[in-house]
Amino acid sequence: MEPSSGPQPGDHTGPLDGSMVRLALAAICIVFGDIGTSPLYTLSTVFDTNHGLALSRANVLGVVSLIIWSLMIVVTLKYVTLIMRAHNHGEGGIMALLALASSSVMDRPRLRNALLLIGVFGAALFYGDGVITPAISVLSAVEGLEVAEPLLKPYVVPTALTVLVVLFLVQRRGTAGIGAVFGPVMVLWFGVIAVSGVLNIGRAPAILDAFNPFVGLGFLIRNGWVAFVSLGAVVLALTGAEALYADMGHFGAPPIRLSWFVLVLPALALNYLGQGALLLSDAKAVDNPFFHLFPSMALFPMVVLATVATVIASQAVISGAFSMTKQAMQLGFMPRMGIVYTSEREVGQIYVPAINWLLLIAVVAAVLGFVSSTALGSAYGIAVTGTMMITTFLTFYVVRYAWHYNWALCVFATGFFFIIDFAFFSANLLKFVDGGWFPLMLGAIMFIIMSTWHRGRALMVEEARSHAGSLPLGRYLDGLFAAETIRVPGTAVFLNIDANAVPHALVNNLEHNHVLHERALFVHVKNLDVPYVPRDQRVAITPLGHNCHCIVVAYGFKDEANLPQALRDCEPKGLVIDPAQVSWFLSHATVVATGGKGMPVWRERLFSVMAHNIGNLAAYFKLTANRVIELGSRVEI
Structure with a gap:
């Protein structure tokens, strides 16, 4: 089944209007919170001393070039241009894609069963993302306290835990009441990080050479194995890319694309360029280049703004976990659990108590176990890149068997992105011992639960058919x-x-x-x-x-x-x-x-x-x- 050609949520065929702008502003809050807070920890993780990458002019230019071109290729070309076309009657996300891919090969039961298993594992990895995102985002924001005043370092973890516990406690009240202020806060966030980036580019204008893709390629060729290892941290700049596709049903593709091209992509690129320029001019800023972008008088306000932004990003991921759990229940991959509808007007606003408390326990364990955002960065990439790779894999079957495009074109279109996803995933596997095991363990547990429930239900249907003398x-x-x-x-x-x-x-x-x-x-x-x-x-x-x-x-x-x-x-x-x-x-x-x-x-x-x-x-x-x-x-x- 090719993507439906009828009107979808947020579709507009005429000129830009007020409705499109409102949806675009809402998308900035819900869709881009995760990827929008990635500058807090990406570069500090890349140049962490444990990764063995020296802080040199050539390496800074190469890493920033890789980040910018990863945003262009993976987010802009893969998700915005290709995968957002693979919607299931306007809905996106890995469960919707799995339903679309599996239904396109109904006449091939073995292939369909294989796709179901692969897709379910991708969905299971999302729960790992749902644990790591709140932990690393809020912790990285609160770490700004340490930059503002080193004596506050002992209070970073307790403060982060307090924010996270409060965040999960208020889930049962729903997000409708505070949702109205989320959009303006995230617009302010992107505006601030863009301006801070521009102001710091003047420190070392040579950072603009990062726009040349050959600078990034040269970095990979020159550094070999160390550069490959660094890809495991570079991919942190892409965390949240899956949300562009997952939240299509709420906003539609046009508002998401508008937000990405007009505000989010420029702000992210400018901030990464600014951090790179700062590192070229002051190597001591490597411990936390994001917060060092700001003067000392602005640090405490930025810690507050960053914390609010990361809470918003975390809220979007938590809500996504609730939504995917409901979809998995409906598709027969999860036991039926209690669902609380937190809004009388928006059916999509739900609260799943069991998932909420399990996520809270896992998030607290992640913060206490890893202690710093840099350490959590080692655990983050595997879940993200695993889901991205599986999304690309499932898209091939949609393009080939649902849209019926030429086989060679399908292989080229999805194979190009799959190679990039696989490179990122492979680099992250090297961090298995350093923390990558954590999201994989969570994903494996959820996969066992989901696949066991699906198979058990099938066995119960078989038993029911044989009941009462067949x-x-x-x-x-x-x-x-x-x-x-x-x-x-x-x-x-x-x-x-x-x-x-x-x-x-x-x-x-x-x-x-x-x-x-x-x-x-x-x-x-x-x-x-x-x-x-x-x-x-x-x-x-x-x-x-x-x-x-x-x-x-x-x-x-x-x-x-x-x-x-x-x-x-x-x-x-x-x-x-x-x-x-x-x-x-x-x-x-x-x-x-x-x-x-x-x-x-x-x-x-x-x-x-x-x-x-x-x-x-x-x-x-x-x-x-x-x-x-x-x-x-x-x-x-």
């Missing part, structure tokens, strides 16, 4: 009513893991109560590889006879699940249901690991634990609590 639901009901089953007034709704299977809750209800309501509805929730399903296409009704119906409710991976509303959507199709008079029958399955059937025993036990501790299903589907009846069942996988 009879399909329609034939089972025919046999049931042939035995003159007693009917009682009311409407019973049975949630069904498979549309054609016999629900455990139905069997258990008949076994214990020996009756069935006069109208029985069998509801199967189907998750599609699209972001949203139109209301008029949400439900499909199949009569089963005996006043029984099978209802398939379709949701996209960004839809809010609401089954009472889905029943009301049946009325235009001729089935009138009053949700207030419905009894919901849910099956609370106790999963028993048997071994040798579908997964190794340890994975079956992990799935069993997740299934046992699954979030409140009734709350997830917005069911009225006093009309829910749960019946236990034993399921062997």
